[in-house]
Amino acid sequence: MKIRSILEKIDERQLFVPAFQREYVWKKKDAKLLIDSMIKGYPTGTILTWDTNHPPELKGDHVYDSLQGAIKILLDGQQRVTTLYMLIRGELPPYYTLGEITEDTRGLHVNVETQEIEYYQRRMENDPRWLNITDIFKRSVRTRDIIRALESNGREIRREDEDRIDDTFSAIQGILDREFPEQIIPIKASLREAIDIFYIVNAGGVALTDAELALAQISGYWPQAREAFKKKLDALKTKGFIFKLDFIVYALLAILHQGGSDMRKLHSADNNDAIRQVWDALDNKVLDYVANLLRSHAFVDHTDEINSIYAVIPIVAYSHRMNCKLSHTDILKAVKWFYYSQVRRRYASQMPQKLDHDLKIVKESATPFDRLLDVIREERGGNIAITPDEFVGSAIQHPLFGLVRWHLKSRGAKCLTTGVSIHHPMGEKYRLEYDHIFAFAKLRAAGYGQGNRLRYQLAQELTNRAILTQIANRSKGAKETEAYLSGVAQNQPHALRLQLIPEDPELWQIENYELFLKTRRNILADSLNAWLEGLAETHAVAEGISLEDLIAEGENEEVEFKQTLRWDLKQGTVNKELEGVIMKTIAAFTNAHGGTLLIGVADDGEIAGLDSDYKSLSGGNRDKFELHLKNLIINMFGEAFAATKAKLSFHEFDETEICRVEILPANKPTYIKLADKGGAAQDRFYVRNGNSSREMTGDQAITYIRERFV
Numbered sequence: 001m002k003i004r005s006i007l008e009k010i011d012e013r014q015l016f017v018p019a020f021q022r023e024y025v026w027k028k029k030d031a032k033l034l035i036d037s038m039i040k041g042y043p044t045g046t047i048l049t050w051d052t053n054h055p056p057e058l059k060g061d062h063v064y065d066s067l068q069g070a071i072k073i074l075l076d077g078q079q080r081v082t083t084l085y086m087l088i089r090g091e092l093p094p095y096y097t098l099g100e101i102t103e104d105t106r107g108l109h110v111n112v113e114t115q116e117i118e119y120y121q122r123r124m125e126n127d128p129r130w131l132n133i134t135d136i137f138k139r140s141v142r143t144r145d146i147i148r149a150l151e152s153n154g155r156e157i158r159r160e161d162e163d164r165i166d167d168t169f170s171a172i173q174g175i176l177d178r179e180f181p182e183q184i185i186p187i188k189a190s191l192r193e194a195i196d197i198f199y200i201v202n203a204g205g206v207a208l209t210d211a212e213l214a215l216a217q218i219s220g221y222w223p224q225a226r227e228a229f230k231k232k233l234d235a236l237k238t239k240g241f242i243f244k245l246d247f248i249v250y251a252l253l254a255i256l257h258q259g260g261s262d263m264r265k266l267h268s269a270d271n272n273d274a275i276r277q278v279w280d281a282l283d284n285k286v287l288d289y290v291a292n293l294l295r296s297h298a299f300v301d302h303t304d305e306i307n308s309i310y311a312v313i314p315i316v317a318y319s320h321r322m323n324c325k326l327s328h329t330d331i332l333k334a335v336k337w338f339y340y341s342q343v344r345r346r347y348a349s350q351m352p353q354k355l356d357h358d359l360k361i362v363k364e365s366a367t368p369f370d371r372l373l374d375v376i377r378e379e380r381g382g383n384i385a386i387t388p389d390e391f392v393g394s395a396i397q398h399p400l401f402g403l404v405r406w407h408l409k410s411r412g413a414k415c416l417t418t419g420v421s422i423h424h425p426m427g428e429k430y431r432l433e434y435d436h437i438f439a440f441a442k443l444r445a446a447g448y449g450q451g452n453r454l455r456y457q458l459a460q461e462l463t464n465r466a467i468l469t470q471i472a473n474r475s476k477g478a479k480e481t482e483a484y485l486s487g488v489a490q491n492q493p494h495a496l497r498l499q500l501i502p503e504d505p506e507l508w509q510i511e512n513y514e515l516f517l518k519t520r521r522n523i524l525a526d527s528l529n530a531w532l533e534g535l536a537e538t539h540a541v542a543e544g545i546s547l548e549d550l551i552a553e554g555e556n557e558e559v560e561f562k563q564t565l566r567w568d569l570k571q572g573t574v575n576k577e578l579e580g581v582i583m584k585t586i587a588a589f590t591n592a593h594g595g596t597l598l599i600g601v602a603d604d605g606e607i608a609g610l611d612s613d614y615k616s617l618s619g620g621n622r623d624k625f626e627l628h629l630k631n632l633i634i635n636m637f638g639e640a641f642a643a644t645k646a647k648l649s650f651h652e653f654d655e656t657e658i659c660r661v662e663i664l665p666a667n668k669p670t671y672i673k674l675a676d677k678g679g680a681a682q683d684r685f686y687v688r689n690g691n692s693s694r695e696m697t698g699d700q701a702i703t704y705i706r707e708r709f710v
Contacts, residue, residue, distance in 0.1 A: 001047065004176040007085055010093055015049075015072045017082075017095045019057040019226050020195070020219030022212050022245070024101050026079045031105035032117050034083055035133065038178060039115060039171045047077030048201055050185040050194045057223035060095035070187055075198045077180060088176070090134040108133045112146055112168040113161065128153070129165075136172045143169050192269070195220040199267075211246040214253075214263035221269035222276065232283050240302040241291045247309060250355070251287075252278055254317040258363045260310075260355025262654070281320055289324040290316050298335045299409035299423055307399045310351055311341040314372065317362045332536035333369040337376075339532060340384055343403045344376050360546065386528045388521035393457040396434050401462040404500075404524060407531055408467060413498040415469045416488045422467050434465045437501065438481045438513055446510050458513075463520045466499055482508040500524055547651055547660070550596065551605050555691040558594070560585050561601040565629060565659075567612035574616050580674065582629075583636045587672045588686040588693035589663040590645055591708070595688060599629075600658035609656035622650055622657060629659070636672055669705050 009015035037044050050073040055064050064071065074081060085093045086106045092098060110117050113129045124130035128149035135141045143166045147157055185194050199213050218225050229248045236243060250260060255278050257265045266275070290312065294300040303309060315334050319326065326334070341347065347354055358375070362368045377384050386400070394400055409423040422432055436443070440459055443449075448459035458464075485508050488495055496503050500523050507516040545553075555561055565582060568575035582599070589595035600610045610625060617624045626648055633642045647662040671683035685701050686693050696704055 001049075001182045002177055002179050003084055003088075006047075006081055006180070007088060007176075009072065010081075010085060010095075013062060013068075013071075013094075015074060016055065016062065017059045017074050017078050018055070018219075019059050019223060020216040021059065021075075021078055022215075024079065024082045024096060026083055026105060027103050028105050028108075028119055030079070031083045031087065031108055032119075034080060035087065035108060035110075035175075036117050038175045039110075039117075039168075041171075044178075044180070045077065045080065046181040046183055047081070048075040048183045048185070048198070049073060050075055050189065051187045052189070052191075052194070053187065054191065056191055056220065058095070062094070073194070075185070075194065076201050080180075084175075087133055088137045090138065106134065110136070110168065110172065112136075112143075112165045115168055115171075133172060136169060137176070139173070191220050209246055210263040211249040214249050214266045215245060217267040218249075218252075218271075218275065221272045225275075225279075228279065228283070232287065236287060236291060239291055239295075241294075242303045243309065247312075248282075250310065250313050251282060251316050254313050254355065254359050254362075255282075255320050258317075258359045259352075260313065260359060261352035278320070282316070285324050286316060286320050290319050293319070293326075293331060293334070294338075297331050298338055299406045301409075301423065305402055305405065307342045307402055308345070308347040308351075310347050310355065311338055313355060314358050314362050314368070317359055318368060321362065329536055330369075333367070333373075336532060336535040337369040337372050339403055339406065339535075340373060340376050343386070343399045344380065344384060345399060346376055346379075356548075357546070386525045386532075388518070388525045391461065391463050391517075391521040391524065393454070394462055395457070395460045396462050396465055398462060401434075401465070403528060404462065405467065407528055408499055410531065411498050411500075413467065414492065414495050416466055416492060416495045416499065418469050419492050419495070420469055422469075433468055433470050435468050437464050437466050437485070438510065438516070442480065442510055443513065446513070448513075458517060461517060463517045463524065466501065481510065500527055551598065551601060551607075554605060555603070557592075557688055557690055558589075559596050560589075560598070560691070560693070561603055561605070562597065562599045563602045563608045565599050565610075565613045565625070567616050569612070579632055583632065583672050584684075584686050584693050586633065586637070586646065586661065586663050587670050587684075588688045590641075590666040590670050591686060592665065592688035594663050594665040597661040597663065598658055599661065600656075607653045607656050607658060610659060625659065626650075629661075637670060641666075641670070666709075668709055 006015065034044060051070050052073060053066065053068075053070045055071060055073055058064060082093055082096070083105055085091075086104075087108055090106060092101065098104070107120055108117065109120055109124060109130050110133050111127075111129050112131055117133075118124075128146055131141055131146075143162070146165055147162055150157055185197055189197070195216055198216060215226065215229075226245070229245055233243055233245070233248070249263070249266070252275055253259055253263060253266055256271065256274055259265070265271075293315070294312070300306060306312070315338065318330075318334065322330070346358075358372055361371050361375075365371050373384075386403075390400060405422075413422050414420060415422060436459075438459075440448075443459040448455045450456050482505060485496065485501070486505065489503065500520065502516060502519045502523065504519075506512060507519055550559060551561075553559070562578075562582060562585070563569065564578060566574050566576065566579050568578060582597070585597055589597065599613075600608050602608050610622075613625055614620050614622075617628055620628075629648065630642060633646050637645075645664045645666060647664075649660045649662075650657055651660060669685060671685055673681045674684050676682050685696050685705075687696050687704065688694075
C-alpha cells in the first residue's frame, strides 16, 4: 500500500488502529532513522492489516457503524505510520490526542544540500538550507526558493549544487509514493484469530514485551480494559506514583495466577470474569492502599525513588489477599522486605522467575515477608547488613542512596538551608536535589577531578551528598564546606544530625575530605542497620522446596526422574521391563531413607509428560494411569505398603502432566521378585546409592539390613 494511500485512508476513516495496541512510543531518534532510511531508499518493513466488519474497540473517538461495511485495522506498523502522518501532515492522526503522545516527533528538519537530518538547533536559524520536512511534503517551499535565498546571501550556486538540492526535494516528496508491503488478515478471521496473528508476528522480534502482548489478548475479550487501566494510571500519577501498563498486567497475573513469568495464562477468555473482578479490587481499593502504605510507612514520595518497581507487586498481591486489612506488624514487615529488596537488588535479574517464586510464598505463607526476607538472606549467604565498605565509590544511582533517602525522611530530616521537611515537600522551588557537601569545584581543584578515576569516584560518592530543596541548592553555590556547614549548624541546629552528617568541624576541612567520607560511611551504616532491624522482628520460616526447584536440582540420592512408566520411546511400543525399573526404584528408595520418583520427566529435567503412557492404556487418562500404577505397586509390595509407603499425586507444567510418587522409608527390608536367567522368580534387594538404584547381595546385604532395620 502506498504511503499516500495509507494517510488518505486514515483521513477518510477507513483505516484505524485498535484500542488493544500500545500507544505511540517512538522517540525523535526513531523518526530520524525512519526518514533517513526512506530518503535513501532502504527497506522499512511491512504492515499487517485486517479487513473486518466486526472490528474491536478503536483508538480515538470514532465509533464503528455497521453501515460502514468492512474497514481496515492496522495491526502492525502503527509506530511507522503514526510517525509519517505527523511528519507529512504536520498534525496528529485522528486516533491520538497530544496527551497520549509520549514524545511529539514533529518538527524534523533536513539540510536539503547535505541531506543531514536533525531536530531544530540554533545553528539552523540563518541557514536557508535547513527546512522543516513538513514544509517540503506540503510543497509550501520549493527548490527555487532555497536557491534564491542562498544567492541573496552572496553564495554562487553551481548547477551541481542546484541538482543536489532538487534531488533532496524529490527524494522527500517521493516518500509519499513509497509502498509498505501489506500482509492482510482475511475478513473471515475472528477477533481472537486476528489477535493471535498479531501476537505471533510481534513475538518474532518486534520490541513488544510479553505484558504488552498479554494486554492485547485481554483487550480482545475485554475491549475497555486498556482505557480502564490508563485512567487509573493517570489518577495514580497525580499522587507521584507513575506506573506503566506493564505493571498492571503483572499485578493481574500475580493475583490471578500467582506468577510473574507466564503471561500466556492471561490470554484465554476464560479469565474474563475473574480479571474484571480482580481489576475492580485493584482500581477501587488495592492500588490506592499500597500507594498510601508506601508513602506513609516507607516514605516513598514518588516512584522515581524506587530502584525496582516490580518489588511492589508482592505487596499488591498480599494486600489483595488480605483485603487491604494488614496489621501494623504486617505493614512494617512488608516495608522492611521492600527496603532490602531494593538495596539487595532482588529483581535486578531473572525478575519474572523470581516473582514466580516470591508470589507463591505470598499466596501460601501465613508470614510471607518473613520468608521473603529469608530468601534475600540466603542469596547473600545469610548476611544482609549494610557495611561501610559498600559506600566506597557508590554514586547516587546506587540503590544505597534510595535507602539512605528513605531513612533520612524517617528521621524527620530537613533541608539544610530552608528547614523544610524532605518528606513530600510542596512546590517546584522545594523539589528535592542532591548536592555535594564538599563542592565539586573545590574537590576538582584539590585533585579529585576526572583525571584520576578513583579520586573522582570519591568526589561523586553518595556519602558526599546532602538532600536540599531546589531553592536552597541554587543559593548554596560552591561555598567552602566549613563556612557552609558552620552556617547550617548555626541557623538549623539539628539539620546536620538529622541528615547524619558529621558535626566535627575538623572534618569539614578539604584536606580531611577522605576522613569525612570514612566517618560518614560508618555513621550511615550503623544508623541504617539499627533502623532496619528495628522496623519489625522477623523470624526464619521453613519452606518446603517447590517441585520446579526439585526438578531444577536434578537427580540425586532422594530424587529420580523417569520419562515414562511403560512406553518405550525408542521402540514405539509398550515395554513391561520399564515398569520393572519403576518398581526397582521404589524398592531402593524405601530400603534407604525414602525419596521422590517423578514420572514424565526426562533425565535432563525436561518435562516430557504422560501422554504416551496415557495412550498405551487403551486411550486412558490420569485416572487409568493412577489405577495401573497402584496395581503394580500392590502386586509387587502388597496392599499395606501401597497404602502407607507410597503416595501418588499429579502436577501440571504448562498443561503437561507429570506423576509424583513419594516413597517413605520402610520399617523392614522390602524385596521385589524378578526372574533369573532361567525364568525362576527370585527375591532381589535394592537400595539407593547416589542417584541410582543398585542391587545389594550376600554379606553386604546382610550387613546393610542389620544396620538399617535392626
